[in-house]
Every structure is written in C-alpha cells, then in structure tokens.
Amino acid sequence: MPILSLLPLALLAAPLPEPRAAWVGRSTLAPDAEGRWIPFDLTPGNQIRFTMSVDGRPVTAILDTGVSYSVLARRYADAHRLDVRAEGRATVIGGSVAIGRVATRTIAIGAVTRHGGSLAVADLPAAATGSALAVDLLVGRDLTAAYALEIDYQARRFRLLRSGSTPFSGAVAPLSIAPERMIYFSAVVIGGRTVAPMVVDTGDGSAITLGAAAWATARPAAGPVTTTVSFGLAGAVVNELAILPELRIGTAVARDVEVRVEPAGGFSETIGVAGRIGSGFLQRYRVLLDPTAGHLLLGTTSATDSPALRSTSGLLLALSGDRLKVLHVMRGGPAAADGWREGDTICAVDGTRIGAAYATSALAGWSAGAPGRVVTLDGCDGTRRRLTLRRFY
Missing domain, CATH: 2.40.70.10 (Acid Proteases)
Structure with a gap:
C-alpha cells in the first residue's frame, strides 16, 4: 500500500508560445509496435514510472497524459549542460512554475521515435511522485496523442499502437x-x-x-x-x-x-x-x-470491483529515511481526535522499526487497517502513542 494518499503530479495546462512544429517534431511508429511493451512500476504516489531515451541517453520518466507538452527536469538539463531557452510560466497544480525549452534530436519511447522537436523544462521535485527519487521526464500529450495508448496495469506494462487498434474489448x-x-x-x-x-x-x-x-x-x-x-x-x-x-x-x-x-x-x-x-x-x-x-x-480486470482504499488512522505519511513523517492529519479521523499534527514523526510501528523496505512491506498497511485495531506508534522524540483505527468517511 502506498505510504501517501495518492498524489497527483502537475498539469502543464498552458499552450506554449512556439509554433507547433518547433515543439512536436516528426514521430514514427515501428511496424512491430504490438510487441513493443514498456514495463513500468507504480511510484508511491501511484504514477506510471518507466525508462526511455532522450538523445540516446536513458531517462526515468512518468507517463502523464495531463501534461500538454512533455517536461524535462531542470536538474537533468543542468547536469548534461543542455541549452535551455526561457519560456515564461505555466499553470500547474498549486500555482505556476517557470518553464524553459530545450531542443531534442531523438526521443524513443517503445515503438515511437520522435525526430526533432523540443521538451519543456521545469523543476520536477521528488515529492510529486511520493518518492525519495526524482524523475527526469514527464511524458505528455505531445508524445502519445497520435497513437492508441494501451495500459495494462495488472501486468505493469504499456504500449503505443496505431490509432484505431482494438486489442481488447471493454x-x-x-x-x-x-x-x-x-x-x-x-x-x-x-x-x-x-x-x-x-x-x-x-x-x-x-x-x-x-x-x-x-x-x-x-x-x-x-x-x-x-x-x-x-x-x-x-x-x-x-x-x-x-x-x-x-x-x-x-x-x-x-x-x-x-x-x-x-x-x-x-x-x-x-x-x-x-x-x-x-x-x-x-x-x-x-x-x-x-x-x-x-x-x-x-x-x-480483477481490480475492477475493488472497494476504495480508506484510511482508518487519519494519517497521511511519507517515508523519510528511517522514519515516517506526517504530511497531513485528516479531518474527523482518529489521529485528529488524538492530537496528531503535521510534521510529527514515527520511528516504529507495533515495535517494528521503520526501514528502507517499509513502503513495500506488509507493515505499511497499518494506516488503513481493520477498524478497532489498536496500533502502537513510537515517535522519534521518544514518545509512545496508541491509536485506535476506525472508519470515518
């Protein structure tokens, strides 16, 4: 179970001020597209993370159809000394951010290769994926919309196909x-x-x-x-x-x-x-x-009729090294009633210390555990608190 409640990345909503061709370049689809599955994992924030290439270099990317033009991390552009042209600001969740533009030679994502065009450039913080690891690229509408995008969440893979393809019924x-x-x-x-x-x-x-x-x-x-x-x-x-x-x-x-x-x-x-x-x-x-x-x-799929995952603790948490940090205390929940506050830290749950493998361990499910369960939480300040889980929304 993700440590965090599911966290959205930004939506780069404003059309960019260049002629379309300067941004999108020319894309081609390989004839063997049906076999070009791209494996992915889900970030703690529930986004599709995978590897592709930009100008022959591997990059870690997130598939983001809510982004109008694909966004390269400014950190990546700086590290590779790319020539970034300032382009003003774009509207995103939480406000607006400064953006730039960098020209590209080739971008390869599964069966699609794009020649020419540009990527937007902006700061991509790790917090936006709920992970300690930042990504290099958000893959947006400009790279995917010309094709049929099939996402097989159960098998953790996706592919780009010719528009009009119907690989399954639904x-x-x-x-x-x-x-x-x-x-x-x-x-x-x-x-x-x-x-x-x-x-x-x-x-x-x-x-x-x-x-x-x-x-x-x-x-x-x-x-x-x-x-x-x-x-x-x-x-x-x-x-x-x-x-x-x-x-x-x-x-x-x-x-x-x-x-x-x-x-x-x-x-x-x-x-x-x-x-x-x-x-x-x-x-x-x-x-x-x-x-x-x-x-x-x-x-x-087997997940179609699954009920929504509900917090029964009222705590939304992030893993930070050897501890959990409280990002938010949900209104009306057990944690709010017990006086928990944003910024509080937890170093052990029911006597088990928090470690690097916490996010993928069975222990991580405690915050949405069965109502009535009493969980012992050891604060990193030496305090010990007990929290009785209950359904509250």
Missing part, C-alpha cells in the same frame, strides 16, 4: 484532445448528471478530482467528507475527500470511488475544466486511450 467512453489546453478530455456521470470536461490524467495518482462547481453537483451522491493533501509542481494543496457509491464513465459503471474536491478557485476552475480522472481510477481497468479515434476503452 466499456467505451468518449475521449478527445482539448483544442486549447491540448490535453486528454472525457466526461463522467454522477447521480444521473454529466460532469464535463474531465481531464484523463495518468500522471494524477488519485482517482477522481472535482472542482468546486462540479462538486456542488456531485455532493448529494457522496458519503461523509474528510480532508487529504495533494502535491503538484508548485507545492502542497489540501482538498476535501469523500467516497462516491457509483460513478459512470461511458458504458462503464464503477462503484465505491474516491473523489477529491478542490477549493473554490482551485486548479480545475483555473483552467476551465470540471476535474480529473486519474491513475487511481484507471488502474481498476485495462485501458486504451485513443483520442484520434475518439474513445477510450475500459476492460474488466
């Missing part, structure tokens, strides 16, 4: 590329009402995120509300959090879906959308995103 939902924002758009139905446009954002580790106006429509269909924290390139944002008993996307019916709610004037409202469909929702399915063909496919 529920069908509309999909397009927004002409102004240049990102993937679809729609959902909540409580019988259509909520649109919704960004389909594989770089957002959460399930469903709604802006304030869309939430006003969806609120009667949701359960009790608590709070959570999200991270974008511009920093942390506190959102409300609830569970929707049912949500429809095209012909797919999903039950027990986590929804995050942005405050009035939040990111979704800033860029003129209703919200986002993130990786936390998409990973219930086998997914095919094909905006050129105008649809997405959602194939049933």
Whole structure:
C-alpha cells in the first residue's frame, strides 16, 4: 500500500508560445509496435514510472497524459549542460512554475521515435511522485496523442499502437484532445448528471478530482467528507475527500470511488475544466486511450470491483529515511481526535522499526487497517502513542 494518499503530479495546462512544429517534431511508429511493451512500476504516489531515451541517453520518466507538452527536469538539463531557452510560466497544480525549452534530436519511447522537436523544462521535485527519487521526464500529450495508448496495469506494462487498434474489448467512453489546453478530455456521470470536461490524467495518482462547481453537483451522491493533501509542481494543496457509491464513465459503471474536491478557485476552475480522472481510477481497468479515434476503452480486470482504499488512522505519511513523517492529519479521523499534527514523526510501528523496505512491506498497511485495531506508534522524540483505527468517511 502506498505510504501517501495518492498524489497527483502537475498539469502543464498552458499552450506554449512556439509554433507547433518547433515543439512536436516528426514521430514514427515501428511496424512491430504490438510487441513493443514498456514495463513500468507504480511510484508511491501511484504514477506510471518507466525508462526511455532522450538523445540516446536513458531517462526515468512518468507517463502523464495531463501534461500538454512533455517536461524535462531542470536538474537533468543542468547536469548534461543542455541549452535551455526561457519560456515564461505555466499553470500547474498549486500555482505556476517557470518553464524553459530545450531542443531534442531523438526521443524513443517503445515503438515511437520522435525526430526533432523540443521538451519543456521545469523543476520536477521528488515529492510529486511520493518518492525519495526524482524523475527526469514527464511524458505528455505531445508524445502519445497520435497513437492508441494501451495500459495494462495488472501486468505493469504499456504500449503505443496505431490509432484505431482494438486489442481488447471493454466499456467505451468518449475521449478527445482539448483544442486549447491540448490535453486528454472525457466526461463522467454522477447521480444521473454529466460532469464535463474531465481531464484523463495518468500522471494524477488519485482517482477522481472535482472542482468546486462540479462538486456542488456531485455532493448529494457522496458519503461523509474528510480532508487529504495533494502535491503538484508548485507545492502542497489540501482538498476535501469523500467516497462516491457509483460513478459512470461511458458504458462503464464503477462503484465505491474516491473523489477529491478542490477549493473554490482551485486548479480545475483555473483552467476551465470540471476535474480529473486519474491513475487511481484507471488502474481498476485495462485501458486504451485513443483520442484520434475518439474513445477510450475500459476492460474488466480483477481490480475492477475493488472497494476504495480508506484510511482508518487519519494519517497521511511519507517515508523519510528511517522514519515516517506526517504530511497531513485528516479531518474527523482518529489521529485528529488524538492530537496528531503535521510534521510529527514515527520511528516504529507495533515495535517494528521503520526501514528502507517499509513502503513495500506488509507493515505499511497499518494506516488503513481493520477498524478497532489498536496500533502502537513510537515517535522519534521518544514518545509512545496508541491509536485506535476506525472508519470515518
């Protein structure tokens, strides 16, 4: 189980000020594309992380359909002494960030090779993936939208195919590329009402995120509300959090879906959308995103009917060396009632010390454990506290 609640990366929403050809270059698809699967792992923040190449060098990347133009880490550009041209600022979750542009010769991602074009350049902090390791690149719409993008979350692999390919059958939902924002758009139905446009954002580790106006429509269909924290390139944002008993996307019916709610004037409202469909929702399915063909496919998997993972502790945590750090105390939860605060640290859980392997160990599941369980938490300041888990949203 991820240490953090699922954390979204940034959405680089503003179209960039260069002629299109200067950014996108010329892409080709290999004839053996069907066999060019790209293996990936999920970051602690629930994003798709994999390896590809830029100008012949291997880079660690995240697949992020919520980014209009792929973004190279400024750290990487500096390390390789790349010529970065300043391009102003772009809108992201949490505010805005300075961006640059760097020209590229070749970019290779699975069966696709791009010749020429550019990458945006911005700071990509490790916190945006919920990991101690920063990535080099966010792979956005400019590298993927011309193709059918198939994501097999169960097998931890994806591939790029010719548009119009249908490698599996499934529920069908509309999909397009927004002409102004240049990102993937679809729609959902909540409580019988259509909520649109919704960004389909594989770089957002959460399930469903709604802006304030869309939430006003969806609120009667949701359960009790608590709070959570999200991270974008511009920093942390506190959102409300609830569970929707049912949500429809095209012909797919999903039950027990986590929804995050942005405050009035939040990111979704800033860029003129209703919200986002993130990786936390998409990973219930086998997914095919094909905006050129105008649809997405959602194939049933063993995870399709899995209930939303709920915190029963009310603590959202990050691993920092040999300790857990409290990033957020959820409103109305057991931790809030017991006086826990942001910044508190934990060095042992039920007598087991926190180590580097914690994130992938069975121990990490304690914060969403069975209601009624009493967990002993040793603070790094020498204090010992007991927390009784319960369901609160």
